[in-house]
Amino acid sequence: MAKRKSIANELPAEPPSARRPRAVVVGASSGIGAAIARRLAAGGYIVAALARRKNELDKLCNGINRAAGETRALAYQHDAMDLASIPLTFQGLLKDLGGIDALVYVAGVTLKVEMDEFNLEKDRQMIETNLMGAVAWLGAGAALFQRMKAGTLVGISSVAGDRGRVLNPAYNASKAGLDAYLEALRNRLTRHGAHVLTVKPGFVDTEMLKATPRKFGVISPERVAAGVWSAMRSRKQLVYLPWYWRWIMLAVRTTPSFIFRRLSF
């Protein structure tokens, strides 16, 4: 991670009892992550934006800071697949920000696989980014929030986690794993007063969508960010975005296997 000298002097001065909340967004350089970072900053958060691509990240943070007229977003170059670097990056963020009130894990990849393709390298990449990176980040966040008896963990999962389908088994598995992990964290943390939110967007207009063959009802990342923001504020446990995906996925989940395994979506 990029070494920074005293962050404290970059951030706006504030009395201790009126400190702005701090958020970490992992996977912030584009799409949903960037939209969430912007939404949190607009809502008064100081946002640490993490992503692999430094240029996009800097552009995002500069945009946020210009709009706010003060430093609200800090850029950190980070690769969520580099699991070994996560504990120290987390420690560094905690130091720089002086605390974390919300941690949003957005980083995720979908790689296009053919119906007859079984590619360990692609599968590994998806599972490491979508699941292992999430476990490393959200687990560290959970350890903090459990002790703080406060805090919001957000995992951006997908409707794809609700059922294993023919198109992309490893992607389904990574998101299903993330769903279970988030649910387990929720069960651990709720009794300590912390909040865990699972977000399941449908089709969102991002780079990831290019790998998806069939799509409908595509929404903008800003709409996802708005949905996440209101779900964070109202302490919802699970949101489908847009809302109708809850009913679509209910139908998908309840479709019996003898039918489902004959479908090609």
Added chain:
Amino acid sequence: MTPQLQTALPLQRLARLDNFGRSLRRGAYLYQPSRVEQLHDLFELARRQGLSIGLRGAGRSYGDAALNSGQIVLDLQGLNGVLHWDAQRGRITVEPGVTIEQLWKKVLVDGWWPPVVPGTMYPTLGGCLAANIHGKNNWQTGPLGEHILEFAVLLPNGKQVTCSPKKNKDLFYAMIGGMGLLGVFTSITLQLKQIYSGDLEVKAWVEPNLLGMLRAVDQHRESDYVVGWVDCTAGGRGLGRGQIHEARYLKPGEDRDPDATLRVGYQDLPDRFFGLVPKGMLPPLMAPFVNNFGAWGVNTTKYFANSTIGNRKTHRQSLVAFNFLLDYIPGWERIYGRGGLIQYQSFLPKDSAADAYMEMLDLCKRRGLPSYLAVLKRHRPDKFLLSHAVDGFSLALDFRVTRGNRARLLQLAAEMDRIVMKSGGRFYFAKDSTLRRDEVGGFLGMKTVQQFKTLKNKLDPDKILQTDLFRRCFG
């Protein structure tokens, strides 16, 4: 990606730490050494991790003095050994985690008492010395630091140094009151005061307004202790009215049975209020009164009760009961609810105090933010580098913090800061949670701040010792 040369601190070390006012909740990596030798390794650990260390005693600072958000905090309460006790001369050498409670319980039976104690017995001596606390006798005895014969300190560079008013004088006067930012006390030698009874002779009476209060506190300087409780909810001509408590130690022979009053058991605080209400029940019973209307009711009732029952009468009270008023209700700070409280204590020279305090109390009333509990004391200057004392008075105002009033309260604090600054006043780091760097430079003087920073750079060039207060006020 560069290869990882170090591993992160274990997540199990993360802990939530609050300030005493419970208005701040901060996460940090918490370490609790039980031996002085461990301190050296912990400094090394911090240096390797690129993190700073904040020192913490019992966590009784009202503000952010014992917090180091997101970094390492050393809780020194485990270093609580009494190293040497000379009951003939009243000299005690202790580790920094020894509390005021431990201290008085140790020395009382031999006829000694700490010459300076705060309003509660739970802080550690290391913390008290770092803040250079004062008691209700500050104009008589000075702060705690003036009764320290010697202390040993571990500097962030690993050196062990012994300081006294003669030896390493600069460090002695900077470390006491230095808020734990220059080194860690490893042993402290204190001269105690000889007493001939476990009781004090106490007299209490009411004064009808702030001028009366200030005059009374000023005129009874021959007493050993004087403290005023101020009703900040009264307005008009009653603005700043309150009750004065004056006390003096008993002379040899005045207590007919000193062996009885110098026992720890005799000193125990009552466990019931008015002989009826168990203390544990008080916080929930008080909850409905922690608002402007309730506080007005309580303060007014107290004032009129004080002005009839026992007014101007003298009575004997145990040292503990008189000194540790704050300990009557265990966990009283919790009464203020989720948002906690902030205490705003300002120290004003005697000539400007009356006008400035009138202006402040009036301002609080006008803003609809009266203090629910206020305490007035008399002070004198001292020689310590970061000193809060003046030849004058201090007024400590407790305010409840809520979601709704937070912004207005900070605004009020800023307005009061301006009054204090223009009146030549000072502030106290053990209490403060609102000052900014320019204001700190303003009341201490830029020369003093520079002197402190120079010393800090010399002793701790890597800035290993830091707290939230350090970054806010000196960063």
